[in-house]
Amino acid sequence: MSIRVGIVGISGFGGGEALRLIASHPSFELVYAAGESSAGSRLVDRFPGVPAKLAELVIEKWDPAALPKLDLLFASLPTGASAEALARVPRHVKIVDIGGDHRYVDGWAYGLADIWPAEIEGQSRVADPGCFPAATLTALAPLLADRLIEPGNIVIDVKTGISGAGRGGDSKFGYAESNENLVPYGLLRHTHMPEIAKTIERLSGGSAAGLVFTPHLVPMTRGILATIYCRGRATTQQCLDAARRFYAGRSFVRVTDRPPQTKWATGSNLAFVSYAADPERNLVIALGVVDNLGKGAAGQAVQNANLICGLPETAGLDGAPVWP
Amino acid sequence: MSIRVGIVGISGFGGGEALRLIASHPSFELVYAAGESSAGSRLVDRFPGVPAKLAELVIEKWDPAALPKLDLLFASLPTGASAEALARVPRHVKIVDIGGDHRYVDGWAYGLADIWPAEIEGQSRVADPGCFPAATLTALAPLLADRLIEPGNIVIDVKTGISGAGRGGDSKFGYAESNENLVPYGLLRHTHMPEIAKTIERLSGGSAAGLVFTPHLVPMTRGILATIYCRGRATTQQCLDAARRFYAGRSFVRVTDRPPQTKWATGSNLAFVSYAADPERNLVIALGVVDNLGKGAAGQAVQNANLICGLPETAGLDGAPVWP
Amino acid sequence: MSIRVGIVGISGFGGGEALRLIASHPSFELVYAAGESSAGSRLVDRFPGVPAKLAELVIEKWDPAALPKLDLLFASLPTGASAEALARVPRHVKIVDIGGDHRYVDGWAYGLADIWPAEIEGQSRVADPGCFPAATLTALAPLLADRLIEPGNIVIDVKTGISGAGRGGDSKFGYAESNENLVPYGLLRHTHMPEIAKTIERLSGGSAAGLVFTPHLVPMTRGILATIYCRGRATTQQCLDAARRFYAGRSFVRVTDRPPQTKWATGSNLAFVSYAADPERNLVIALGVVDNLGKGAAGQAVQNANLICGLPETAGLDGAPVWP
Amino acid sequence: MSIRVGIVGISGFGGGEALRLIASHPSFELVYAAGESSAGSRLVDRFPGVPAKLAELVIEKWDPAALPKLDLLFASLPTGASAEALARVPRHVKIVDIGGDHRYVDGWAYGLADIWPAEIEGQSRVADPGCFPAATLTALAPLLADRLIEPGNIVIDVKTGISGAGRGGDSKFGYAESNENLVPYGLLRHTHMPEIAKTIERLSGGSAAGLVFTPHLVPMTRGILATIYCRGRATTQQCLDAARRFYAGRSFVRVTDRPPQTKWATGSNLAFVSYAADPERNLVIALGVVDNLGKGAAGQAVQNANLICGLPETAGLDGAPVWP
Missing domain, CATH: 3.40.50.720 (NAD(P)-binding Rossmann-like Domain)
Known part of the structure; x- marks a missing residue:
């Protein structure tokens, strides 16, 4: 029916x-x-x-x-x-x-x-x-759930295709001005931050989130990549394992050994996450990819x-x- | 099963x-x-x-x-x-x-x-x-079947996305050289011509085809547009009507009043055809659009x-x- | 001074x-x-x-x-x-x-x-x-001056980068809708035709011009290619020779043996012209390339x-x- | 002469x-x-x-x-x-x-x-x-010279156009695979790091550099943007002032209030730098833009x-x- x-x-x-x-x-x-x-x-x-x-x-x-x-x-x-x-x-x-x-x-x-x-x-x-939170939180959730990173110190550098700016007619989103152009914007302020912060706090059991969020417009129609820099002592393998456990049995999140590319997700509801860590330097990099119009x-x-x-x-x- | x-x-x-x-x-x-x-x-x-x-x-x-x-x-x-x-x-x-x-x-x-x-x-x-014949013949077939154009005098100006060149590693298909570049090639010779000619002859009941075929590489991944210049005395409406009759009940060919754009077909098995004619000038323009990797x-x-x-x-x- | x-x-x-x-x-x-x-x-x-x-x-x-x-x-x-x-x-x-x-x-x-x-x-x-006339007329002038083609029967298929549409904010020229899209428009009517017709008549000593003009928007910022189909009995070499004579001593027009690409002109005041002809078929193809914002x-x-x-x-x- | x-x-x-x-x-x-x-x-x-x-x-x-x-x-x-x-x-x-x-x-x-x-x-x-060091060091130098940031804790997230990968014929740099694709690579290892580290140490008077360096391939031909996350207590204005003093009288570095875009530099030898800081959070973001083939x-x-x-x-x- x-x-x-x-x-x-x-x-x-x-x-x-x-x-x-x-x-x-x-x-x-x-x-x-x-x-x-x-x-x-x-x-x-x-x-x-x-x-x-x-x-x-x-x-x-x-x-x-x-x-x-x-x-x-x-x-x-x-x-x-x-x-x-x-x-x-x-x-x-x-x-x-x-x-x-x-x-x-x-x-x-x-x-x-x-x-x-x-x-x-x-x-x-x-x-x-939101589309930025989708890419970011999907990558961070397993690390936060397993306490592998500090929620109070997270740098989120996100890159989005231009369809994320909506279909309005501003000439700065016109082809001639957007093509061959990479545009950072909204430094130190962004509407997606409260949503991400609140969700991080839920995922980490109430610890306060400390976020830096920098969005960039990339000359492509679809796709988001979040490159996220965190503090933590886990190894790359521990992060990947945590994510594979966290998303076991789930249909749309793929945990990959190599860094995901936005085109892997185009037109689908998939999210890709991956990790690279250096425990000696107290560093975990989390990567999340979605199609901004899909996932x-x-x-x-x-x-x-x-x-x-x-x-x-x-x-x-x-x-x-x-x-x- | x-x-x-x-x-x-x-x-x-x-x-x-x-x-x-x-x-x-x-x-x-x-x-x-x-x-x-x-x-x-x-x-x-x-x-x-x-x-x-x-x-x-x-x-x-x-x-x-x-x-x-x-x-x-x-x-x-x-x-x-x-x-x-x-x-x-x-x-x-x-x-x-x-x-x-x-x-x-x-x-x-x-x-x-x-x-x-x-x-x-x-x-x-x-x-x-082939992908060029698919775009071209789908647009021409109704006109040929109804004898609205002369098969002996057809100019086919086709534009294709770069995936049509295959996945080889020639640097001339590299991003840096292909982006912001429109490239005509293979003037007065092209491997797709015999296939198109033979099919036109079948469609027109045996009349000899006379073709000019000029392909162009366009900086996009997918999509083909064939802009085809023919001799004929039909009106635009007669051409559209002929195509609507010809494809009545068929699932994948769309006959449109306005000129089709390649993005209309992306990722699908659809073909779009349209026509513009000036009977006083003995001119019919046929347009065909497909996704080169789809239809x-x-x-x-x-x-x-x-x-x-x-x-x-x-x-x-x-x-x-x-x-x- | x-x-x-x-x-x-x-x-x-x-x-x-x-x-x-x-x-x-x-x-x-x-x-x-x-x-x-x-x-x-x-x-x-x-x-x-x-x-x-x-x-x-x-x-x-x-x-x-x-x-x-x-x-x-x-x-x-x-x-x-x-x-x-x-x-x-x-x-x-x-x-x-x-x-x-x-x-x-x-x-x-x-x-x-x-x-x-x-x-x-x-x-x-x-x-x-205009930018379309610049590309078109530069390619045609030597042929018309030497009476190598018929001015009454010229098919002009032009392709332009999107900056040619100006800097207005129409969403159809937005990146997301223009990228990966090839768009024919204005079939059988175009504001550039009278200018081209008048100039062709001057170049050909008064013979009436007969033109078909079909513009296409190509997903690139700059560049115009005119692919022009003419009637004439000249050979490729005769056309190239005519153009080399016509533009001898001139600074900005380059006559090339191979088909010109739009990127050859980007950011410059150059125009590139080339020709391919098949005298047995009464066919001359003229190609003209300019940067629409340059030449x-x-x-x-x-x-x-x-x-x-x-x-x-x-x-x-x-x-x-x-x-x- | x-x-x-x-x-x-x-x-x-x-x-x-x-x-x-x-x-x-x-x-x-x-x-x-x-x-x-x-x-x-x-x-x-x-x-x-x-x-x-x-x-x-x-x-x-x-x-x-x-x-x-x-x-x-x-x-x-x-x-x-x-x-x-x-x-x-x-x-x-x-x-x-x-x-x-x-x-x-x-x-x-x-x-x-x-x-x-x-x-x-x-x-x-x-x-x-190198092209990555050019973008990165131009942005960091004034901050390091004035001791406004800690050289031991710098996260460099760089984005480059595809010409940066050179002119080899690898199909992964082909148009069809690169267009509409954003690709992070080389996480936690990159050949440009020693050059950047050594220069940071010179600029900061000998303090050891601690770097994270993450490059990304962006679907555009030219341009580099470095988004650099640093620790420091300066205000945005102090950073801008430091840069204006540092580059006073120099011809090719432009210090801008708003975040620079890669297209600002295309085809030129210019570098653009800007800053956004939050002293309460011990955070300075430095931005550097160059044309990878220019500066x-x-x-x-x-x-x-x-x-x-x-x-x-x-x-x-x-x-x-x-x-x-």
Whole structure:
């Protein structure tokens, strides 16, 4: 029996990736799509390769009072916009919010599905982690859980593809200015820090997190790599072992001996983590790779939706990455 | 019941894309992989995101005398290498050859599956069309079939992503030299011409084809666009109508009013065609877009494999394109 | 003695490239810069690598009534904006208009400097050719002058880098949507056609031009390649010889035996042309390559400025292309 | 009076950039070029846009016994190859070695020209710093000189364009595999570390350096960004002030308030440095940007050549960066 699904925010990159994943999901049936800039268009006008069965669905202006019969809603709205937009969605419609407004908000589960799936199962409101936290926390969690690093002294140097900046039309994200350009930004301040800090504290049993977070825009469309410098006395092998134990039986996190590359994850819900340590120097480097639109957004959202709908966690998410 | 499948040429881009598609195919089970440069490695060593069920499969040196029990073999070898490599494959193993050696060869069906599926169904040896012919012929076929253009006077200006040049290590395909560079090559001679000419003659009922074919390397990984200039008196609407009739009921060819872009097809088995005509000037422009590794290689191959195995033509090929 | 120079339209790509060239020009001294979106900033705020001598120059709102003492003005404004903006510039200030409003307008020389330098020398108002015409006409001129091709039957398939679309913020020119995407547009209509047609008619002694013009956006920042299909009975060698004669003694056009690549011209004022012909098939292919911001905009403008100021044509333009 | 100059290693990217800079240098005359893979070709065959005066120069096989009359030689050979290749160059020929073999070697000045120009002036043998050290040390030097950071605890996270990997033909540097891919490599080991450590110790008056160095390959052709995490109690303003004092009167280092982007330096010999500090957390972040082929290779080499030839340091290096 199929689950009736809607997407709000279909015009953006996260909404578009949700559409792609839902379109080939074995249990989801897309019956509703809303978007600001694309309202009035058919799906096929915006996504020329959309499966024929969805081609004629007309994108609507978002109106929570005029929803069709829905079981599940994916929201992919700009940070600041989803809290209000989703407030009046009827309670019986389950929601996965890809946007930033409901992370660590009362009444919303925090959807770090590879780590705490039990907190998500059976909920009706789930907030996806941000894309930077997804890459960072997936790499750090095993080290924190096993007390292999100090939570109070973590330097996170992250690099993201440009789709992470959203689909707005700022010329600084234009091809001509972004190509052949590597751009650090937001030094010593970044909106993702509180979310990462709070989760680190949970993972480490309450110890205070001390973070440095430096994001960089890389001239590529998709992909995030977090290179994380930590204090700890573990060996490389101990870190890898800890991660393999931590993620044993989990479907989407791959622990690798060699440093992961962003292209390994493109188009998939996979995360790759690896480690290099020098115990004599009290140093552990953790590496985390995700597709910012996959595990960092829509892939994670579908995984969360599977959990809240009682489906197999991997339903609709078993596609291998696109390479090259 | 699953069909036991092998791939020879897994080290290259075409073989890698075949792996991706086979891995999520509902009826194919990959039991064998062979490759020159990757022999001895496990699949996961070469394709870190490969599904867990395939991770430990060891890539072998190609030896047709030492095949496991196989129902179907995908071959993706350099032109010139597959004729000999495949000669001793047992007759009961069906073959789809993505490479160039068996196109219009006796005993091999020509796998232009969107146009002549009946010629492929039930065969045991099928040769995939080349990637340039796939883009070109899909756009031209409806016009030729309806006699809307002259087969003797066709200018084909094609643009391809760099994965079309294969995975060799020539520095001229290196990132630093290819990025920000657009490269025309092979003017007035090109290996794809005879294949295109022969097919045009079949499509037009025997009229001699007269072709100009100019390929260009574009700084992108995937994608082909053929911009084709023809002589004819049809209107744009007549061309579009002809194509919609020609492909009515077919699954993978999309006829669009606006000019198709290569990104519409990325990662899929779709082809997009469109037309612009000026009857007063005796001019028809046909546009064809495919992913050179999808409809231009592995996607087409899986479609052909479905046809020869009696499966639904779309099995394993219903994924929407990756965007952005 | 230095010539006092101004730029209006410094915020855009053409204006920025003019700045780069003027900054190292031996006879030009930049004393004025105006721009819409950057007014009030210092040059160094917008161009962090600008030479120290120019760093503190403040960008002004354009006001032709409040110009400082100027000998020469470069205008790089959107098509439609420069006619009005430049109307009240005092007559003694020479103008080179990179924008589109003054091409083939009375009182303005048409600045195809590699072909008709004598028409530009000593003028005070020059309109730069468009970037597509620059690539196209440079390749065609020798063939037309020697009657080697028919002007009435020319198919121009051009490919341009994305800086050619200007610096506006449309998301379709954003990195995420433009990367890995090849986009044909404007089939059977394009604003550059009348300019090309008129010039072809001049070059061919009055014969009517018959043109097909198809532009494509290529995922690269700079560069234009025109692949041009003509009717003619010349051999490849005759075409190359004609071009070598035509451009003998000229500084910026290179005639090459092998097909030119866009990267050959990057950052320079060079144009590359080559030819491939098949007389038996009545076919001549002409290829033209320029940097759309160099020979296609600011490089051409400086060349024109040199001509109207009585300077050596190559002053400030002798830098080799940037490779890779 | 012109200085007679040669290049050995013209086939590679560093040699090519040296050619570009020498071609427009006011005092250098290129009279000799040698290269392995390009021997026998004319310069114009390899560099189609080379100025006409150099076009016919034939590239030779390297033979130090058969040099023409030379004043100055630029060497750009793979690490490991230049020590032997240069051993027999006559003493009266000055050498700037862009390659890695003569850094901190007796008889060779270390060419960190923005910091220690006096050590280079008048020498006849200079070794260019590596590209990673150039970006890193330029950013760190003012902080070390003023004791604002601890030399024993420095984390260097560097990102480089792919031309930094040289021009070899490894398929992993191919466009298809490098595009849309961000690749960390060489964790906890890297050949540039001893050079950086030794220089840090000099800059800090002998204190031992403690370094973590993590390089990443970024999908772009040119550019390096070093993001460097240090321990120190200075404020952002103190760091910026220190850098402005340190580089006062120097031509090629720009100290900026906002984080520098790699594109700011493309094609130039500029370095950009900036800082962000949080004294309460004992944290200083230093940022350094160079073009790996400019300040990181050939630009630096020309600057060093100017110093050893008694020319103005900026001769031939005053071109503004290429943007966009």
